Amino acid sequence: MITWLNGVLDQREATANASGDNADARCWSVIDDGIDCRVLDAAGEVIVHDEGSPTREQADHIALNDPKQILADVAADRAIAAEHAIEYPDTEFAYCAVCHDHDRHDAAAAPCRTLRLLAAKYATWPGYQPSWAPEGSRG
Numbered sequence: 001m002i003t004w005l006n007g008v009l010d011q012r013e014a015t016a017n018a019s020g021d022n023a024d025a026r027c028w029s030v031i032d033d034g035i036d037c038r039v040l041d042a043a044g045e046v047i048v049h050d051e052g053s054p055t056r057e058q059a060d061h062i063a064l065n066d067p068k069q070i071l072a073d074v075a076a077d078r079a080i081a082a083e084h085a086i087e088y089p090d091t092e093f094a095y096c097a098v099c100h101d102h103d104r105h106d107a108a109a110a111p112c113r114t115l116r117l118l119a120a121k122y123a124t125w126p127g128y129q130p131s132w133a134p135e136g137s138r139g
Contacts, residue, residue, distance in 0.1 A: 001111050001119055001132050002089075005081060008122045013074045016067035028066035030059045039063050080118055086110040 020026045024042035031038045037059045039048040048054060048062055088094050089110070096112035111119075116134035123133070 001115065001129070002081065002086065004127050004129075005077075005115075005119050005122070007127075008125050009074050009077055009081075012070055016070040016074070019067040023068070026067035026071070028063040028068075030056070030063045032056050032059070077118060077121075081115060084112050084114045086115075 016026065020041060025045070027042040028039050028047055029042070031040055036049065037054055037056050038046050039054075039059050039062050041047055048059065054062065084096050084098050086094050087097050087100070087110075094110035096110055096115070099112040099114065111132075113134045116132055119128065119132050120134060122128060
C-alpha cells in the first residue's frame with residue numbers, strides 16, 4: 001500500500017508541477033463577468049475558458065484545486081505517511097511507530113488506520129485495493 005500511495009503522490013506532484021513553470025502559474029482564481037466564467041492563473045493567463053462553460057460552481061471547484069493546493073496536499077500527505085512509518089515492514093512484527101501501544105504490547109496492524117484513511121482518499125485511483133479500507137469506513 002505504501003508503494004502505491006507514494007506512486008499516487010508522485011503522479012499528483014508531477015502533474016501539478018507540469019501545469020506551470022512558476023508559482024504564479026500554479027495559483028488559480030475565478031473571473032465571472034456575468035456572461036462567461038474563466039479560471040486564471042496569478043499572472044492573468046487564462047487556464048480554463050469556454051463560452052457558457054464552466055459554470056461558476058465548476059470554475060470555483062477548479063480554482064480551489066489549483067496546482068498550488070495540490071502541492072500543499074501532497075506535502076501534507078507525505079508528512080502524515082512519514083509520521084506513521086511502519087517499523088519492521090515486510091515481517092510479521094510490522095507495526096506503526098505512532099499507533100502501536102508499547103505499554104499494552106498491542107501490535108496495531110500495519111498499515112495503521114491513519115495510513116489506511118490516507119490511502120482511502122485516493123480510492124478512485126487505479127491500483128487501490130478495497131482490502132486497504134480502514135475498518136468501519138464508508139466506501
